[in-house]
Amino acid sequence: MLSRIEIRHFAIIQSLALDWSGGMTVITGETGAGKSIVIDALGITLGERAEQSMVYPGSQQAEVTAIFDLDEKSAAAQWLSAHDLAEDNQCILRRVIVKDGKSRCFINGRSVTQSQLKSLGHFLVDIHGQHAHQTLLNNKEQLYLLDRYADNSQLLRAVSESAQKIAHIQKRKKLLEQEKEARQAKFDLLSYQVEELSAANPEEQILASLEQEHLQAATSQDRLHLTQASMQCLKDDEEINCLTLLAKAQDQLSQLSHLDNQAQPISELLIQAESLLQDAYSELNSYANQLDCDPERLSELDDQLALFHDLARKHHVNIQELPAHYSRLRTELNQLQDDEEELGQIEIEFTQAMNEYRKLAEKLSQNREKVANKLQKLIAQKIQGLAMEGGKFEIQIIRQPEQISAIGFDQINFLVSANPGQPLQPLNKVASGGELSRISLAIAVITAEQQLVPCIIFDEVDVGIGGGTAETVGHLLNELATNRQVICVTHQPQVAACGDHHLVASKTKKAKSTTTEMLQLDQKQRIEEIGRMLGGLVISEKTLSHAKEMLGVD
CATH class of the missing domain: 3.40.50.300 (P-loop containing nucleotide triphosphate hydrolases)
Structure with missing residues (x-):
């Protein structure tokens, strides 16, 4: 408290x-x-x-x-x-x-x-403000009061979350449906482009291998010519070549070695050089035999490369970017296919979400109907003691099963008949200010009895109430204070006299x-204050006596 x-x-x-x-x-x-x-x-x-x-x-x-x-x-x-x-x-x-x-x-x-x-x-703290009777005319406030009394907070939260989930699904669905025509056009274009590129298969490794093979094929004649020319220099030229000249030099150095032993190492170097030249000639001969100068294959390679260059120009990329571009197009096409699948999946999700929402909203409606029957009886009984003898009160629940909202299917209306014989009608059409105050107070007291809040405040909620009704209100509030703290701001001496x-x-x-x-205030001061509230500016002994009587003191 x-x-x-x-x-x-x-x-x-x-x-x-x-x-x-x-x-x-x-x-x-x-x-x-x-x-x-x-x-x-x-x-x-x-x-x-x-x-x-x-x-x-x-x-x-x-x-x-x-x-x-x-x-x-x-x-x-x-x-x-x-x-x-x-x-x-x-x-x-x-x-x-x-x-x-x-x-x-x-x-x-x-x-x-x-x-x-x-x-x-x-x-x-639960504060009932001085304008509570006015807010009671609002249907949303009426529904709030019923849900609060029924302790529907967790179920309301579940219904609200379910409604939000449906709204989110509907938003996604609407967006996908709005983009469907544009997506189909893009899908057709991408399908054609991917199919065209797929036929050429511009994978990075394939393109690199093709370019390398084309380079080899395009230079095969030049490489063969250079190889043959080198072999001519080494051996194949009958008139003059490296090996013939080297043999002559070796013969002359052999003679020199007989005359001077110091020339012997030089002779050995030429023998090594001859071996190396023979090896080089052999390697060149093997290399020449491997060269493939196939004009038809070169033409095929030219055609394939030309196709890739044409595709690159068509897609506004260079040939090295073509494999990555092909991969992006396939990804986009897959995403569009996923979007179409998502649209179908959304329909399933929407159906499931709607079923979940209806189940929760139906449970909420049943809770409301059950509690409304109890609450309307209690309110009807309570207002009988608040100068509304013969008055009737009913809580009307109107279901709208097609409605999807955070509060469920229901709309609510508090109906009242203030006098015997009068038909039940909405509060805002038949209840006077005083009647509204009494009904509001009755609801506040009844709902407060259900709450576990340790402190309840009533801020001038007894406006428009007087006489014996005010005394009844005071006793109601005092009874409510048996198990909790009640604070009441009041103009009514009858209510004030009931305070502890x-x-x-x-x-x-x-x-x-x-x-x-x-x-x-102490007891003496309370008597004077109650007297002031009863008598106004002039407080007579009679007024003070009345105040003492109300307070139950001598």
């Missing part, structure tokens, strides 16, 4: 610290005294939107701190533990609003996001500033 709130420089509050107790606490005060400002400040610590205008005039920043005592098994304690923010059995929320910048959020002294603050806040604790708001005006203060 909420145990303490500290407010500095917020709205028209300069500084305020309040300790809170369990049971039912009422907040009263003159109109404009700032009764709801404390609730607004608390809402800021729970993740509500903060604005720079909330900073007290002349101050640089506003700061609000709310301290909660937690049950270790509570949803809030589990949330804190899951986010590594737990601190014994206490939770301290702090919000700082800077005049010229963004606000900062803290949980147990650690900086967090506003989203985290709001997520935790749902487990700590009583705070009064007052506004103090100074020369250059105005501030709101809040005081915890």
